[in-house]
Amino acid sequence: MSWINENGPIKDVVLSSRTRLARNVARYPFPAAMQEKQAKEIAEKVRKSIQDGKSRLNTDFAFLYMKDVPVIERQILVEKHLASQDLMQNYEVSAMALDSAEKVTVMVNEEDHIRMQCILPGFQLNKAWEILDRVDDVVESEVDYAFDKNFGYLTSCPTNVGTGLRSSVMMHLPALTANNQMNAILQTISKIGLTARGIYGEGTEALGNIYQISNQITLGSSEEDIINNLTVACRQIVENERMARKALLKFNGIQFRDAIWRSFGILCHARVLELKEFMTLISQVRMGISMGILPNINTEVLDTLMTEGQPAGVRKKAGRQLDEMEVNIVRADLIRKAMKEIINKETNS
Amino acid sequence: MLCQECKQKPATVHLVKIINDHKTELHLCEDCARQREDFMNITPFSVNDLIASFMDMGKENPANPAYENPVPSKCAVCGMDYNQFRKIGRLGCQECYKYFGEELDPVLRRIQGSTVHTGKVPKRCGSDLVREKQLAEWRAELKKAIEVEAFEKAAELRDKIKELEQSGNEKQENPKKPGTDTPEHPEKEKPKNPEKPENPEKPENPEAGQLGGSEQ
Numbered sequence: 001m002s003w004i005n006e007n008g009p010i011k012d013v014v015l016s017s018r019t020r021l022a023r024n025v026a027r028y029p030f031p032a033a034m035q036e037k038q039a040k041e042i043a044e045k046v047r048k049s050i051q052d053g054k055s056r057l058n059t060d061f062a063f064l065y066m067k068d069v070p071v072i073e074r075q076i077l078v079e080k081h082l083a084s085q086d087l088m089q090n091y092e093v094s095a096m097a098l099d100s101a102e103k104v105t106v107m108v109n110e111e112d113h114i115r116m117q118c119i120l121p122g123f124q125l126n127k128a129w130e131i132l133d134r135v136d137d138v139v140e141s142e143v144d145y146a147f148d149k150n151f152g153y154l155t156s157c158p159t160n161v162g163t164g165l166r167s168s169v170m171m172h173l174p175a176l177t178a179n180n181q182m183n184a185i186l187q188t189i190s191k192i193g194l195t196a197r198g199i200y201g202e203g204t205e206a207l208g209n210i211y212q213i214s215n216q217i218t219l220g221s222s223e224e225d226i227i228n229n230l231t232v233a234c235r236q237i238v239e240n241e242r243m244a245r246k247a248l249l250k251f252n253g254i255q256f257r258d259a260i261w262r263s264f265g266i267l268c269h270a271r272v273l274e275l276k277e278f279m280t281l282i283s284q285v286r287m288g289i290s291m292g293i294l295p296n297i298n299t300e301v302l303d304t305l306m307t308e309g310q311p312a313g314v315r316k317k318a319g320r321q322l323d324e325m326e327v328n329i330v331r332a333d334l335i336r337k338a339m340k341e342i343i344n345k346e347t348n349s
Numbered sequence: 350m351l352c353q354e355c356k357q358k359p360a361t362v363h364l365v366k367i368i369n370d371h372k373t374e375l376h377l378c379e380d381c382a383r384q385r386e387d388f389m390n391i392t393p394f395s396v397n398d399l400i401a402s403f404m405d406m407g408k409e410n411p412a413n414p415a416y417e418n419p420v421p422s423k424c425a426v427c428g429m430d431y432n433q434f435r436k437i438g439r440l441g442c443q444e445c446y447k448y449f450g451e452e453l454d455p456v457l458r459r460i461q462g463s464t465v466h467t468g469k470v471p472k473r474c475g476s477d478l479v480r481e482k483q484l485a486e487w488r489a490e491l492k493k494a495i496e497v498e499a500f501e502k503a504a505e506l507r508d509k510i511k512e513l514e515q516s517g518n519e520k521q522e523n524p525k526k527p528g529t530d531t532p533e534h535p536e537k538e539k540p541k542n543p544e545k546p547e548n549p550e551k552p553e554n555p556e557a558g559q560l561g562g563s564e565q
Binding site: 148 | 437443457460464465472
C-alpha cells in the first residue's frame with residue numbers, strides 16, 4: 001500500500017498533495033560543514049525520537065540507512081516521491097524513516113539535518129499538513145531544533161528559513177498545456193509567491209503534462225496561510241483545467257477523442273517506449289478515462305503504472321542490468337501486459 | 350517569437366542593450382544563446398547564483414558602509430566564510446545567520462519578502478524565545494508611550510509585561526523534564542523528579558538506554 005495506489009479527492013486533476021518541513025538539530029553544524037561522526041549522532045537522535053520516543057505516532061516506522069539500501073531501491077524511493085535525489089547523493093551518511101503506509105518520510109542528513117514530508121493521494125493539502133505537524137511535534141519532543149526568534153527554523157539554504165515548509169500539489173494539466181495556457185497561469189501564480197516545477201522537482205521538465213505547484217516563500221507567513229494560499233490557487237487551476245477539457249471536447253470533439261484513443265492504442269501495442277513518449281501517452285489516457293471517453297479504469301492503477309514505468313521501476317521488474325534501449329523495450333512489454341490485464345478485467349466484469 | 354539566429358526554436362532568452370541611448374534587442378533560443386559571448390553568464394542560472402547576486406548587490410553600492418570593509422564576513426563557529434557561502438549557496442551552521450546577518454538581509458527581503466518568522470514555534474525550547482521577543486517589543490512600545498505621555502497605553506502595556514513575566518517565572522519554578530507532555534494531569538502534582546536537568550545538551554535518558562540495550 002502506498003499513496004500511489006489509493007483513491008483521493010479530485011483525482012481527475014490532482015495526483016497528490018505533499019507537505020515538507022526542513023529542520024536542523026541545534027548546536028550541530030549543518031550538513032554542508034558536518035563530520036561523519038556528527039551525521040551518525042544526528043541519525044541516531046532522529047531514529048530514537050521516532051522509534052523509542054515517549055510520544056509516538058500511530059503507525060510503524062522503518063528506519064533505513066541509505067548505505068545499506070541497494071542502489072535500485074534508492075532510485076525507486078525517489079521515483080515514488082518518498083525520498084529526494086539529494087538524500088541519495090549523501091548516501092554514505094543519510095538515512096530515512098518510512099511509515100508502513102508509505103505516506104510519511106523523515107529524511108536525515110539531506111540538505112538539512114531533517115527533511116520530513118507527508119504525501120497523500122489527490123487534493124488533501126490540509127490533511128497532509130495536519131499529519132506532518134504531528135510528526136514534527138513528535139520529533140521535537142526529543143530533538144532540540146535550531147530555531148531563532150526572528151528567523152524561525154534555521155535551514156542550510158535561506159530559501160527555506162522561517163517555517164521550513166514547502167507544500168506542493170502535483171497536478172495533471174494536459175488540456176491547459178494543449179491550449180497554451182500554462183505560461184499565463186505560471187506567471188499569475190508567481191505573483192502570489194507560488195512556483196511550478198516538473199514532476200521530479202527543481203529543474204525537471206513537465207513530463208506527461210504533470211506540474212508541481214508549490215509555495216516559494218517560507219518566511220513571514222504562518223504555515224496555515226501558506227497552505228491556504230496554495231489551496232485557493234490550485235482550486236482555481238483545477239476549475240480551469242476542467243473547463244479546458246470540456247472545451248476541447250466540445251470544439252474539437254472527434255480529433256480530441258481520436259488522439260486519446262490513439263494514445264491508448266499505442267500503450268496497448270508498442271514494442272519500444274521511451275520515457276518521454278510513455279509519459280505523454282499515459283497522460284492522455286489518464287485524461288480520457290477521467291472524462292469518460294475511455295473505459296473506466298481506476299486512475300490509481302494508471303498512477304501506479306506511471307511510477308512503475310520510470311527507469312528504476314523498469315529495471316527492478318527486469319531484475320537485471322539494462323541499457324537504455326533495453327529499458328525502453330522492457331517498459332513497452334510491461335505496459336502492454338498491464339493494459340491487457342486491465343482490458344480483460346473490464347470485459348469480464 | 351522564434352529565435353533570431355536559427356529561426357526554428359522559440360526565443361526564450363531576451364537581451365536588451367542600451368549603450369549611449371542606442372538600443373539593440375536580441376531574442377534567441379537557449380541553444381543559440383549559449384553560443385554567444387553576451388549570454389555566457391546569463392544562462393542557465395540557479396538559485397545559488399541568485400542568492401549570490403542579491404548578497405553582492407549591497408556590496409556594489411558604495412553608499413553601503415559594508416563596502417568599505419574589505420574583510421569578508423566569516424562565521425566564528427563553523428569557519429564558513431562569505432565566499433564559500435556564495436559558491437555553494439548553503440550555510441554551515443545555525444550561527445552563520447548571525448555572522449552573515451548583514452549580507453543575508455537583502456537576500457531574505459528579495460526572496461522571502463520578509464525577515465520575521467510568524468509561524469510555528471517549537472513547543473519545548475521555542476516558547477521562551479518567543480516570550481522574550483514579545484517582552485522586548487512591549488518594552489520598546491512602553492518606552493515610546495511614556496515619551497509621548499500616552500500614560501493610559503503605558504499602564505496597559507506595563508500590566509501586560511508584568512503578566513507575561515510572571516507566567517515565565519512560574520514555569521521556571523516548576524521545571525518540567527524536557528520531552529514530557531504533562532498538561533493532561535489536572536490534579537495538583539508535586540514534581541516527582543527533584544533533580545534539574547543540568548546539562549540540557551545530553552538528552553540521554555536511562556530508560557531509553559535500557560530499552561534499546563545499546564550497550565550489548
